Amino acid sequence: MRLASSLNPAAAQHGFLSPTGVEIAFLLVGLVTFGAALVTVTTRQLVHAALWLVVALGGLAVEYLLLTAEFIAWVQVLIYVGSVVVLLLFGLMLTKAPIGRSPDADSGNRWAALTVAVAAAVALVWVVVDAFRATWIDLDGPPAGTTRVTGESLFRHWVLPFEALSVLLLAALVGAIVLSRKATADADASGPTAGPTAGAAAGPGATSGPKATADTPVARPGEKEGAR
Amino acid sequence: MNDALDVALRLLVVFVVFLTFPLIVGQTEHKVMAHMQGRLGPMYAGGFHGWAQLIADGVKFAQKEDVVPAGADRRVFQLAPAVALLPYLLVLLAIPIGPSEGAVGQVLDAGVFFVLAVMGVGVLGSLMAGWASANKFSLLGGLRTAAQLLAYELPMLLAAASVAMAAGTVSLPGILHAFHWWWVPWQIVGAVVFFVAGLAELQRPPFDMPVADSEIIFGAYTEYTGLRFALFLLSEYAGIVVLCGLTTVLFLGGWHGPWGADGLGWVWTLLKAAILAFVVIWLRVTYPRLREDQLQKLSWTLLVPLSLAQIALTGIVKVVIS
Numbered sequence: 001m002r003l004a005s006s007l008n009p010a011a012a013q014h015g016f017l018s019p020t021g022v023e024i025a026f027l028l029v030g031l032v033t034f035g036a037a038l039v040t041v042t043t044r045q046l047v048h049a050a051l052w053l054v055v056a057l058g059g060l061a062v063e064y065l066l067l068t069a070e071f072i073a074w075v076q077v078l079i080y081v082g083s084v085v086v087l088l089l090f091g092l093m094l095t096k097a098p099i100g101r102s103p104d105a106d107s108g109n110r111w112a113a114l115t116v117a118v119a120a121a122v123a124l125v126w127v128v129v130d131a132f133r134a135t136w137i138d139l140d141g142p143p144a145g146t147t148r149v150t151g152e153s154l155f156r157h158w159v160l161p162f163e164a165l166s167v168l169l170l171a172a173l174v175g176a177i178v179l180s181r182k183a184t185a186d187a188d189a190s191g192p193t194a195g196p197t198a199g200a201a202a203g204p205g206a207t208s209g210p211k212a213t214a215d216t217p218v219a220r221p222g223e224k225e226g227a228r
Numbered sequence: 229m230n231d232a233l234d235v236a237l238r239l240l241v242v243f244v245v246f247l248t249f250p251l252i253v254g255q256t257e258h259k260v261m262a263h264m265q266g267r268l269g270p271m272y273a274g275g276f277h278g279w280a281q282l283i284a285d286g287v288k289f290a291q292k293e294d295v296v297p298a299g300a301d302r303r304v305f306q307l308a309p310a311v312a313l314l315p316y317l318l319v320l321l322a323i324p325i326g327p328s329e330g331a332v333g334q335v336l337d338a339g340v341f342f343v344l345a346v347m348g349v350g351v352l353g354s355l356m357a358g359w360a361s362a363n364k365f366s367l368l369g370g371l372r373t374a375a376q377l378l379a380y381e382l383p384m385l386l387a388a389a390s391v392a393m394a395a396g397t398v399s400l401p402g403i404l405h406a407f408h409w410w411w412v413p414w415q416i417v418g419a420v421v422f423f424v425a426g427l428a429e430l431q432r433p434p435f436d437m438p439v440a441d442s443e444i445i446f447g448a449y450t451e452y453t454g455l456r457f458a459l460f461l462l463s464e465y466a467g468i469v470v471l472c473g474l475t476t477v478l479f480l481g482g483w484h485g486p487w488g489a490d491g492l493g494w495v496w497t498l499l500k501a502a503i504l505a506f507v508v509i510w511l512r513v514t515y516p517r518l519r520e521d522q523l524q525k526l527s528w529t530l531l532v533p534l535s536l537a538q539i540a541l542t543g544i545v546k547v548v549i550s
Contacts, residue, residue, distance in 0.1 A: 047359055051304065054352065071398075074341035082348025083381065089355050090374035099301045099362050147338050147398050 026066045033059030044101040050088045057081050069145035238321075238334070246317050250465035251282050257509045258282075264513045285458075292454035299362035300451065308360060309452070309459035312353025315346045316466035323473045324401045326483050326494040332401060339400035340388050343474060344381075347429065350463065351377045354431075354438070357460070358448035369447020372438040372520060376428055379527035380435075384425035386535035387418040390542045391478045404482045412480065414545060418538040419479035421531050423504070426471040428523070430464060432508060434515035437523055472504035473497070480504075 036055035043049050057080040064073035107113065154162055258281060262269025274280025296302055322339050324332035336342050351373060358370020392398045394415065395406040412419075428435035439447035449460050476482055480500045483493025518526065 047301075047304070051356065070336070071338045071341065074338050074345045078341060078345035078348060078385075081352070082345055083378070086348075086351065086355065086374050086377055089352075089359070090371065090378070093355075093359060093367060093371050093374070097359055097367075099299065099360070147341075 022066055026063060029059050029062045029066065033063065044103070044106070045099075046092055046102055047089065047097050047099075050085060050092060053088070054081055054085050057085070064145075067145065069150075071145065071147045071150045242320050243317070246320050246466060249469045250462055253465050253468050253505050253509075254282050254461075255279065256505065257512070260506065260509045261513050264510070289455055289458035294454045294456060295451075297362055297451050301360040301362070304356050304360035305451075306456070308353045308357035309456045309463070310353070311356060312350050313459050313463040313466065315350035316463060316470050318346050319343045319470045320466075320473075322400060323470070323477060324404060324482065325473075325497040327401075327404070335401055336399065338398050340392050340398040340403070340478070343400070343470075344385055344388060347467075347470065348377070348381060350467070351429070353460075353463070354448045357452065361448070361451040363451050365444040365446075366448050366450050368444045369438045369450070372444075373431065373448060375520075376431065376435065376438060376523060379524050380425040380428040380531070383421050383527060383531035383535045384429065386532070386539060387422035387425070388478060390418040390535070390538045391415055393539065393542050393546060400477055404477060404484070407481045407484055409481065409484070415479050415538065415542070417534055417541075419475065421535045421538065422479065423471070423475050425527070425531060426475065427508065427511070428527070430467040430471060432464070432468070433512040434518050435523060436517055437520050440517060468505055468508050469501070472501040472508065475504055476500040 033056050036052045036059060040049050040052040040056055043052065057076065061073045061076040061081070064070075064076060258269045259277070270278030270281035272278055273284045296305055319342075321334050322332070322336050322342055324335075326332075354373040355370050358366045358368075358373065361367075391403060391411075394411060395403040397403060397406065431438050439449065444450070449457060452460060476497055482497050482500075485493070485496035
């Protein structure tokens with residue numbers, strides 16, 4: 001993606017990394033995204049972390065837009081901001097979402113996590129640069145990144161990986177259902193309090209406690225993710 | 229300069245629509261509900277049939293004190309109404325009301341994805357409000373909102389995907405250019421699924437479990453007063469406008485009508501959207517609220533299979549006629 005931007009006509013006229021408006025905007029949005037991502041992992045307030053994640057993911061969508069990948073940008077908003085973060089917030093509210101700082105929201109593994117993150121980032125950048133170094137972008141056809149071009153490349157050239165991925169997601173879906181069913185069966189066997197988390201979140205709203213557990217909200221997110 | 233003027237004019241028109249149409253729907257709701265319940269509704273404000281009632285309401289809301297609970301997360305609490313309202317403004321930009329280039333705020337290549345993605349963001353506002361209020365009823369409302377969104381976004385997407393398949397494009401004007409009258413019976417199941425799922429996403433009755441006032445006061449909005457509360461209400465009515473506009477464009481042929489296609493297309497769009505808005509109000513008056521588990525069951529056992537069947541039907545017909 002980054003290479004695609006440096007190869008687009010505006011950049012070709014001005015040379016590599018010359019400050020055109022789009023590139024400046026790209027850099028600024030990138031900085032905001034990076035900052036939001038940093039706050040996401042460093043803040044001690046759990047729900048704030050999820051909300052900063054919205055900013056980071058939305059910033060990524062704007063970056064896609066600036067790279068003319070319109071379809072990917074909207075799918076990013078639809079899946080990540082609209083569903084994954086909602087799922088995260090749902091999970092947080094269902095368990096424990098205190099207002100203010102959580103002193104225990106910290107990890108002793110931070111250095112290990114940082115090492116893994118940096119290694120993953122280096123590997124990704126290296127692989128992408130290496131893979132697309134010799135790629136030529138056809139500037140005469142419809143602009144790359146439109147829905148038509150994305151769809152054609154996805155379902156003409158990459159249809160096998162695409163189908164393999166959908167099988168993987170189906171496996172994850174089945175796995176999620178099996179795991180949640182098993183947990184419910186175990187809990188039923190051990191006692192009538194099937195959903196301690198849902199009951200705790202509901203608190204005094206006792207009427208909705210049994211409903212929420214009978215509803216198995218645990219299984220739903222898995223189904224949703226898999227179906228996508 | 230001309231381009232800048234063009235953009236500014238389009239933005240201004242969309243903004244004016246955004247400010248007026250929800251109020252018109254709100255006033256219609258007052259009146260339609262009143263007549264369906266055998267009463268008059270607002271009659272005094274403004275003189276003629278209480279036309280200024282919503283303006284009076286707005287003035288009242290603006291005068292109220294803006295209270296933030298002591299235990300609340302101030303910033304998130306104050307930001308939530310904006311997050312709930314702004315997405316609908318953005319969606320209005322992409323809805324075409326007529327066939328010409330000037331009758332849409334901005335033609336988007338991936339319009340269907342844009343509108344559905346941005347509409348989904350609006351729900352974050354309710355979640356933020358529910359969490360940040362430091363109130364158990366608000367939290368319950370937020371939870372119900374999230375569960376409802378997760379359940380109903382899938383059938384909505386699938387129904388919209390069916391139309392996109394039929395048209396061979398995901399651009400909203402593109403879908404309308406490809407429209408034929410027989411698409412209405414062909415896609416009718418998808419249309420119903422889309423409309424019902426949209427109602428659920430807006431938390432309108434009979435899907436208003438997240439704000440069920442007899443159980444959890446007013447759900448995520450319990451602690452809000454004054455202008456911020458008014459913004460949440462406005463976002464609900466803006467949502468009705470957006471949902472009716474989208475259903476019109478995707479399933480009812482938008483500007484296509486039996487006659488007057490040239491120049492009068494926007495009348496058809498507005499007429500169809502207005503009828504749908506009436507149906508939304510009608511449903512509110514006539515249907516009791518669904519229980520939380522019934523809500524989930526309706527989506528997962530009825531709407532999702534129906535929308536999948538619609539996609540299969542669309543695919544079969546598409547292959548047969550091509």
